[in-house]
Amino acid sequence: MNTIILSAIFGVVMMFTGIFVENKSAYRHIAAIALLLLLGFNIAESGHYNIFKIDTGYFLHFEKFGLLFNSVCIFSTLIYVLLSGRDIEKVGKNVAESFALIFFVLCGVGISTSYTNLLMLFLGIEIISIPLYILTGSEKRNLKGNEASLKYFLMGSFSTGIMLMGIAMLYGSGGSFLVEKLSVARLSYLEALGMLLIFFALSFKVSVAPFHFWTPDVYDGAPTVFTSFMATVVKVAGFAAFIRLFESRYGSMGGQTEHLIALAIILTLAFGNLTAVFQQSVKRMLAYSSIAQAGFMMFALFAVNDTAKEGLLLYAAAYSLATIGIFAVLAKMDDMTFEGFNGLAKSQPLIAALVAIFLLSLAGIPLTAGFFAKYYMLSAIVKTGSYLGLVIIGVLFAAISAYYYFKVIQAMYFKEGEEIAFAPVTLTFKYLLLGVAVVIVVLGIYPNALLSLLYF
Amino acid sequence: MPIQYYITLSIVLFCIGIVGVLTRRNAIIIFMCIELMLNAVNLLLVAFSKMHNAGAVGSDANPTAGVDGQLFVFFIMVVAAAEVSVGLSIIVMMYRNTHSVDVNFLNRLKN
Numbered sequence: 089m090n091t092i093i094l095s096a097i098f099g100v101v102m103m104f105t106g107i108f109v110e111n112k113s114a115y116r117h118i119a120a121i122a123l124l125l126l127l128g129f130n131i132a133e134s135g136h137y138n139i140f141k142i143d144t145g146y147f148l149h150f151e152k153f154g155l156l157f158n159s160v161c162i163f164s165t166l167i168y169v170l171l172s173g174r175d176i177e178k179v180g181k182n183v184a185e186s187f188a189l190i191f192f193v194l195c196g197v198g199i200s201t202s203y204t205n206l207l208m209l210f211l212g213i214e215i216i217s218i219p220l221y222i223l224t225g226s227e228k229r230n231l232k233g234n235e236a237s238l239k240y241f242l243m244g245s246f247s248t249g250i251m252l253m254g255i256a257m258l259y260g261s262g263g264s265f266l267v268e269k270l271s272v273a274r275l276s277y278l279e280a281l282g283m284l285l286i287f288f289a290l291s292f293k294v295s296v297a298p299f300h301f302w303t304p305d306v307y308d309g310a311p312t313v314f315t316s317f318m319a320t321v322v323k324v325a326g327f328a329a330f331i332r333l334f335e336s337r338y339g340s341m342g343g344q345t346e347h348l349i350a351l352a353i354i355l356t357l358a359f360g361n362l363t364a365v366f367q368q369s370v371k372r373m374l375a376y377s378s379i380a381q382a383g384f385m386m387f388a389l390f391a392v393n394d395t396a397k398e399g400l401l402l403y404a405a406a407y408s409l410a411t412i413g414i415f416a417v418l419a420k421m422d423d424m425t426f427e428g429f430n431g432l433a434k435s436q437p438l439i440a441a442l443v444a445i446f447l448l449s450l451a452g453i454p455l456t457a458g459f460f461a462k463y464y465m466l467s468a469i470v471k472t473g474s475y476l477g478l479v480i481i482g483v484l485f486a487a488i489s490a491y492y493y494f495k496v497i498q499a500m501y502f503k504e505g506e507e508i509a510f511a512p513v514t515l516t517f518k519y520l521l522l523g524v525a526v527v528i529v530v531l532g533i534y535p536n537a538l539l540s541l542l543y544f
Numbered sequence: 545m546p547i548q549y550y551i552t553l554s555i556v557l558f559c560i561g562i563v564g565v566l567t568r569r570n571a572i573i574i575f576m577c578i579e580l581m582l583n584a585v586n587l588l589l590v591a592f593s594k595m596h597n598a599g600a601v602g603s604d605a606n607p608t609a610g611v612d613g614q615l616f617v618f619f620i621m622v623v624a625a626a627e628v629s630v631g632l633s634i635i636v637m638m639y640r641n642t643h644s645v646d647v648n649f650l651n652r653l654k655n
Binding site: 207210211214218221222225228229231234235237238241242245246248249250252253255256257259260263264265 | 551558561565571574575578581582584585588589592595596599609610612613615616619620623626627630631634635637638641642647649
């Protein structure tokens with residue numbers, strides 16, 4: 089409860105700072121402090137320290153997994169604000185409002201990681217989505233941004249409509265919005281259709297094929313800083329909402345849904361990876377790679393056991409941190425094609441090395457967090473004992489993904505380039521980036537550093 | 545009236561909404577069709593709410609049965625209003641830049 093209420097309050101506070109504080113660079117410091125407080129109170133909540141004693145009865149239920157997931161999201165946002173705060177200031181005129189919207193998104197994240205009622209699922213997903221429509225279009229004069237924002241808005245609200253229809257159908261057949269009540273042995277047609285519609289709508293939100301088509305356009309058109317936020321925190325929060333629905337629900341459904349999810353996984357991995365190979369722009373490549381990574385996170389929804397939940401948590405941390413790091417560097421560059429990275433290792437040796445670590449983590453090379461994230465996902469499938477073919481497909485596509493990640497590394501280290509237009513970075517930026525890389529490597533050697541928090 | 549009438553009506557409205565979103569090219573009309581979808585859901589929820597209430601009165605006589613369906617409708621209305629305010633401003637911003645609300649103009653992002 090701390091996270092939900094405090095993030096909403098901090099959002100309002102940020103809006104008022106926009107009125108009363110003139111100094112633009114003060115906003116990101118205030119936002120960082122607020123995020124730090126939010127993180128602290130969220131961790132305090134897992135130690136049963138609540139500021140707000142509210143009976144959330146049949147609507148929300150706070151447990152370790154959801155709270156830890158919140159912590160991962162808030163921590164990633166903190167890193168994001170610290171790394172990219174300066175770039176947020178460059179987008180649009182109303183900087184404080186951008187930060188306020190980021191806090192509102194975190195409020196939605198808090199709801200959608202711990203709902204027990206379909207009403208809260210709907211509210212959580214909407215509170216996440218609506219600020220994002222605004223953030224996507226926050227560069228008013230940029231036609232590409234406008235287009236991305238309109239497209240995202242139309243697609244997003246269309247999928248909301250579909251999700252609501254699914255919820256209405258579940259209500260019609262069961263007479264309740266509670267997620268647990270839905271688990272019955274036999275499924276009526278109305279319920280099955282309702283679950284299917286909700287599945288489609290959530291697939292839309294986390295860009296799982298065949299509902300991924302808006303993703304590359306929107307991620308490409310949005311201002312680069314906000315693409316970073318959308319592709320990381322928001323996407324993993326969508327998966328947290330997804331797995332909560334699945335653990336109480338699809339477990340009892342058996343057979344048919346497994347086929348459906350397996351199909352969605354294969355399609356997502358195939359579309360994401362194969363299209364990413366042919367991209368010229370690194371930003372667009374990362375958009376497709378985020379679809380591919382969504383395919384890997386879908387493995388958790390297929391398996392739905394303890395390993396899968398641990399894996400999803402680790403994946404969320406590894407993927408978010410690495411992607412935020414790469415985008416923070418990308419936002420400093422003018423030329424976002426692969427050629428733009430030529431010879432980066434010469435002019436910015438430290439940054440190039442760190443970007444290489446992030447890319448290795450995304451590809452899932454051992455000694456980085458990405459390796460264990462993928463390992464947990466695949467071993468979750470092995471534990472279910474069925475569909476072992478999926479594991480082979482997963483490994484194959486992971487190998488393909490290495491190709492386009494290594495293309496960037498190759499450009500940085502083995503190609504000569506003319507003088508790179510690289511915006512000046514501060515020493516703090518470099519040290520922070522180094523810190524993120526250290527976290528990734530530590531998680532890659534000792535993943536229990538994060539996972540043991542689930543159990544004590 | 546039997547519940548089937550309401551269900552049929554709202555399914556028909558929902559389908560009109562979906563077909564509209566998929567075929568029309570004017571951003572405002574697409575937006576109206578999305579609103580139509582949301583309102584079809586509202587209608588369905590209210591109908592189901594009434595149905596569950598009528599069903600409960602016979603067996604365990606709980607007068608508040610089915611109220612949560614109507615509660616949900618209010619939330620949908622509020623969220624839809626928030627979406628309208630954001631969506632229309634996005635469309636206005638788009639119109640100021642391109643002097644058109646035709647979504648066929650939205651092809652700058654391909655490739």
